[in-house]
Amino acid sequence: MSDAVTWVALLVACAVCFALKLAGHLVPEHWLAKPRVARTAALVTVALLSALVAVQAATTGRALVADARLPALAVAAVALALRAPFVVVVVLAAVTAAVLRAMGMP
Amino acid sequence: MSVATGLYGVSFGALSVAAGLSIPQTVALSLLMFSGGSQFAFVGVLGAGGAAGAAVATAGLLGVRNGLYGPQVAPLLRARGWRRPLAAQLTIDESTAVATAQRDPAVGWVGFWWTGVGVFVMWNLFTLAGALVGDALGDPRRYGLDAAAAAAFLALVWPRVTGPGSRVAQVVAAGAVLVALAVTPFVPAGIPVLLAAVVAIVAGFLVRPPAPTGHDGTDDARSDADLPDADHPDADLPDADRLDPEGSP
Numbered sequence: 001m002s003d004a005v006t007w008v009a010l011l012v013a014c015a016v017c018f019a020l021k022l023a024g025h026l027v028p029e030h031w032l033a034k035p036r037v038a039r040t041a042a043l044v045t046v047a048l049l050s051a052l053v054a055v056q057a058a059t060t061g062r063a064l065v066a067d068a069r070l071p072a073l074a075v076a077a078v079a080l081a082l083r084a085p086f087v088v089v090v091v092l093a094a095v096t097a098a099v100l101r102a103m104g105m106p
Numbered sequence: 107m108s109v110a111t112g113l114y115g116v117s118f119g120a121l122s123v124a125a126g127l128s129i130p131q132t133v134a135l136s137l138l139m140f141s142g143g144s145q146f147a148f149v150g151v152l153g154a155g156g157a158a159g160a161a162v163a164t165a166g167l168l169g170v171r172n173g174l175y176g177p178q179v180a181p182l183l184r185a186r187g188w189r190r191p192l193a194a195q196l197t198i199d200e201s202t203a204v205a206t207a208q209r210d211p212a213v214g215w216v217g218f219w220w221t222g223v224g225v226f227v228m229w230n231l232f233t234l235a236g237a238l239v240g241d242a243l244g245d246p247r248r249y250g251l252d253a254a255a256a257a258a259f260l261a262l263v264w265p266r267v268t269g270p271g272s273r274v275a276q277v278v279a280a281g282a283v284l285v286a287l288a289v290t291p292f293v294p295a296g297i298p299v300l301l302a303a304v305v306a307i308v309a310g311f312l313v314r315p316p317a318p319t320g321h322d323g324t325d326d327a328r329s330d331a332d333l334p335d336a337d338h339p340d341a342d343l344p345d346a347d348r349l350d351p352e353g354s355p
Contacts, residue, residue: 076261
């Protein structure tokens with residue numbers, strides 16, 4: 001993707017995100033206060049983030065791939081279960097993958 | 107909170123550059139989008155080779171949550187004129203959590219602005235620092251930055267699928283993973299993540315809504331916005347259905 005396309009996508013995405021924030025301040029409260037809306041929005045967040053975990057950890061392009069990212073993700077999960085802070089989780093995953101690759105794992 | 111935000115910003119900056127964005131693009135995202143989950147998703151989709159439209163749609167869908175915070179904080183802020191777009195831009199997980207945790211609306215007002223401005227400054231400074239570090243590192247795979255991106259999304263979703271009352275969220279998470287992986291060989295990059303969102307929309311309409319308790323689901327954030335959980339943009343404001351005792355049978 002060219003740099004210009006990336007910039008356009010970036011600015012459009014920023015405008016969309018800002019419009020959503022502003023809409024929350026402008027629309028009447030009862031429109032958004034329906035429990036089903038709030039529940040669905042929360043579940044959409046969970047689904048998108050979960051799918052991103054899967055895509056980032058186990059795919060390359062259109063191929064399903066099992067490489068050093070999977071054990072790194074397992075280490076991250078253990079760190080999260082132990083209530084490690086965000087940056088520790090991320091760094092542990094990076095170090096795990098880097099070490100495994102240095103040892104020859106793809 | 108500021109230190110946590112800063113470290114989180116370093117992660118974003120480094121991963122954004124690793125995903126192929128330039129330093130100015132990375133900085134612009136933190137200034138203009140200012141919503142951690144949406145930002146990580148945007149660079150994640152582009153980094154995985156996804157189309158621009160898919161990246162915009164994913165970031166936008168993750169930004170819907172901020173729109174739902176508006177009605178919670180707007181009555182506290184009563185912002186008018188130029189202050190209203192400013193308040194909107196600062197309406198994120200942390201500022202909403204702090205503002206709505208206060209009993210006194212005046213304290214909530216101070217909490218919103220202090221938290222919003224504080225997080226904004228830290229987030230942007232450390233995004234730049236992270237982008238410079240990521241740029242200096244070079245090949246992202248060698249340093250495991252691709253694995254770090256997966257771990258970042260896991261950390262973002264973790265508080266939403268653990269703890270009491272999160273069974274529906276867990277089922278949705280598992281369904282989303284299965285759908286995303288199952289369709290990956292057949293559709294362009296970026297689309298699997300969007301298709302996974304369909305799982306959530308279906309679940310949101312099928313699951314029995316909470317019994318009336320005198321308040322709506324979004325109000326739960328008001329009663330349980332604990333500060334240790336408000337560490338970084340987008341990760342931590344408790345979801346309504348995690349906390350609603352009536353929400354998940």
